[in-house]
Amino acid sequence: MRTSIATVSLSGSLTEKLTAASRAGFDGVEIFENDLLASPRTPEEIRARCADLGLAIELYQPMRDIEAVPPAEFARNLRRARHKFELMRRLGADTVLVCSSVSPSALDDDALAAEQLSRLADLAQDFGIRVAYEALAWGRHVSTYDHAWHIVETAGHPALGTCLDSFHILSRGSDPKGIEDIPGEKIFFLQLADAPRLAMDVLQWSRHHRCFPGQGGFDIAGLLRHVLRTGYDGPLSLEVFNDVFRQAEAGPTAVDAHRSLLVLQEAVGAVDLPAPVVPTGIAFAELVTPDTEPVEAVLGALGFARTARHRAKPVDLWQRGEARILVNTTGAVRRDGTQLAAIGLESPDPAAAARRAEALLAPVLPRRRAPEDAPLDAVAAPDGTELFFCATDRPDLPSWRADFEDTAAAPAAPGAERIDHLALSQPWHQFDEAALFHRSVLGLDAQESVDVADPYGLLRSRAVTNPDGSVRIALGVGAAPSDDTVHAQHLALATDDVVAAARRFRQAGGRLLPVPANYYDDLAARFELADEELETYRGLGILYDRDAGGAFRHCYTETVGRVFFELVQRDPGYRGYGAPNAPVRLAAQHARRPAR
Numbered sequence: 001m002r003t004s005i006a007t008v009s010l011s012g013s014l015t016e017k018l019t020a021a022s023r024a025g026f027d028g029v030e031i032f033e034n035d036l037l038a039s040p041r042t043p044e045e046i047r048a049r050c051a052d053l054g055l056a057i058e059l060y061q062p063m064r065d066i067e068a069v070p071p072a073e074f075a076r077n078l079r080r081a082r083h084k085f086e087l088m089r090r091l092g093a094d095t096v097l098v099c100s101s102v103s104p105s106a107l108d109d110d111a112l113a114a115e116q117l118s119r120l121a122d123l124a125q126d127f128g129i130r131v132a133y134e135a136l137a138w139g140r141h142v143s144t145y146d147h148a149w150h151i152v153e154t155a156g157h158p159a160l161g162t163c164l165d166s167f168h169i170l171s172r173g174s175d176p177k178g179i180e181d182i183p184g185e186k187i188f189f190l191q192l193a194d195a196p197r198l199a200m201d202v203l204q205w206s207r208h209h210r211c212f213p214g215q216g217g218f219d220i221a222g223l224l225r226h227v228l229r230t231g232y233d234g235p236l237s238l239e240v241f242n243d244v245f246r247q248a249e250a251g252p253t254a255v256d257a258h259r260s261l262l263v264l265q266e267a268v269g270a271v272d273l274p275a276p277v278v279p280t281g282i283a284f285a286e287l288v289t290p291d292t293e294p295v296e297a298v299l300g301a302l303g304f305a306r307t308a309r310h311r312a313k314p315v316d317l318w319q320r321g322e323a324r325i326l327v328n329t330t331g332a333v334r335r336d337g338t339q340l341a342a343i344g345l346e347s348p349d350p351a352a353a354a355r356r357a358e359a360l361l362a363p364v365l366p367r368r369r370a371p372e373d374a375p376l377d378a379v380a381a382p383d384g385t386e387l388f389f390c391a392t393d394r395p396d397l398p399s400w401r402a403d404f405e406d407t408a409a410a411p412a413a414p415g416a417e418r419i420d421h422l423a424l425s426q427p428w429h430q431f432d433e434a435a436l437f438h439r440s441v442l443g444l445d446a447q448e449s450v451d452v453a454d455p456y457g458l459l460r461s462r463a464v465t466n467p468d469g470s471v472r473i474a475l476g477v478g479a480a481p482s483d484d485t486v487h488a489q490h491l492a493l494a495t496d497d498v499v500a501a502a503r504r505f506r507q508a509g510g511r512l513l514p515v516p517a518n519y520y521d522d523l524a525a526r527f528e529l530a531d532e533e534l535e536t537y538r539g540l541g542i543l544y545d546r547d548a549g550g551a552f553r554h555c556y557t558e559t560v561g562r563v564f565f566e567l568v569q570r571d572p573g574y575r576g577y578g579a580p581n582a583p584v585r586l587a588a589q590h591a592r593r594p595a596r
């Protein structure tokens, strides 16, 4: 199917928007009137630019407050429309969107609306233009898609059809099944937008919080199935008004947008993508650091040992039980020092995993960094984290382990030590993109997003996991751009006795994040913990949470660069990540940072 995006969904000048849409693979665009008005280029130049970029101009929009008005006002509206049709002829656009009137002078008179839209369509037809009438959810008299269709049907004009917009339909709770009553050739246009479920005024909701399909709470695939059953064969066009996208760079937003349409088409069986290959475990996490000493000190105190060294590069493998951490001093380390740069994901079929990632527009990384490296399939996540698809114990496939020469045996780990989860802080404008990326590209399931209070802001966090919980990634984001560098990434290590693990860490010279006494007083009020148990937690700085499935006990190390470690003891049924404790943890981390 053809794909399209409204220019209002992207940031920048009209030329920047068009370039971004084309590069991301869109076939066409809806030109939003304000973008054209603000452009220094003539309509002919814009038309030529679109042609050069391989973009069809699928729609010009919007025309407002046209129908169901007294005759003198309608005459003025027709005059206005003629100007716009002349402009559209220069632009080479042949479909115009008319949204249902919000004007106080509009009358509640369907027959009049139909008659005037029919006269508008007469005029449009002279210009070779079709009129697509859309019900705005906040339209004065017409606010539902079936009502708009009823008026279009009454008018019975060949140049008049309807435009369906998933946001207006689903935000009002209309049943999209009725779409199947509209003949496909009378659906002149289809606009798609998702949105988080919010209880707020629908106009504000629409203008500020729309998002790409799969990033909100609406069943866009379900709606699309109804539309496709009518025989509609026009473009799938994204029309997303969103405060974050307006500020973010157009290029990445357009890629995120196009990915959402690919995933949507896959859901309705309209494209065949390589199937998801769900990762089955975490092979390793890789830290890059300008200075190994502080990281190695923490790893050593956590009971890790250096067990292997890369044959060609300054990269060491540190291991404890099944937890493997690479410490890399090669790469260009960014300003803020030590950070989590790569994740090795165990994959049942690394090549197929990479093919799916590529089909979903993930940047594919070179399979070999150096001639002597094993060829590994890897892609970049939206935040730049490198994801390696690994086949660690498969003699038939190349393994990352082959690049490493063993130097020592892995230390016996009392308790099942492995990576419980990784927490990655996302650039502030890429939170929704990151969740969609991890779900669609990696085939992980996304949990509900949670808000976490930080002393200096509000964070959002959303976990993505594989079915058995052996891959858990918590995606986090701050509220503002300035938060990007403030919030750290962390590696959580699973242990079956966090008290013993915390004690060992301390005895080995490690420093745990101190937790205020007030926290433990509250814990005593919320849970019936034995005094002794509570005192043990208080003494070590262990935090506690519980859900229907069980308990979660955890504590944190000091931060090195952007990275810190967490020791966690998770009852098998516990699903969370200790989010209720995060505000206390964040406050404690802020208190220990040098003054800003």
Ligand SMILES: O=C(O)c1ccc(O)c(O)c1
Pocket (backbone or CB within 6 Å): 061, 062, 097, 099, 134, 136, 165, 191, 206, 207, 239
């Ligand atoms: O918010 C608006 O005014 C507006 C304009 C055009 C549309 O297609 C739409 O869905 C909303």
Ligand SMILES: [Mg+2]
Pocket (backbone or CB within 6 Å): 134, 165, 191, 239
């Ligand atoms: Mg719309």
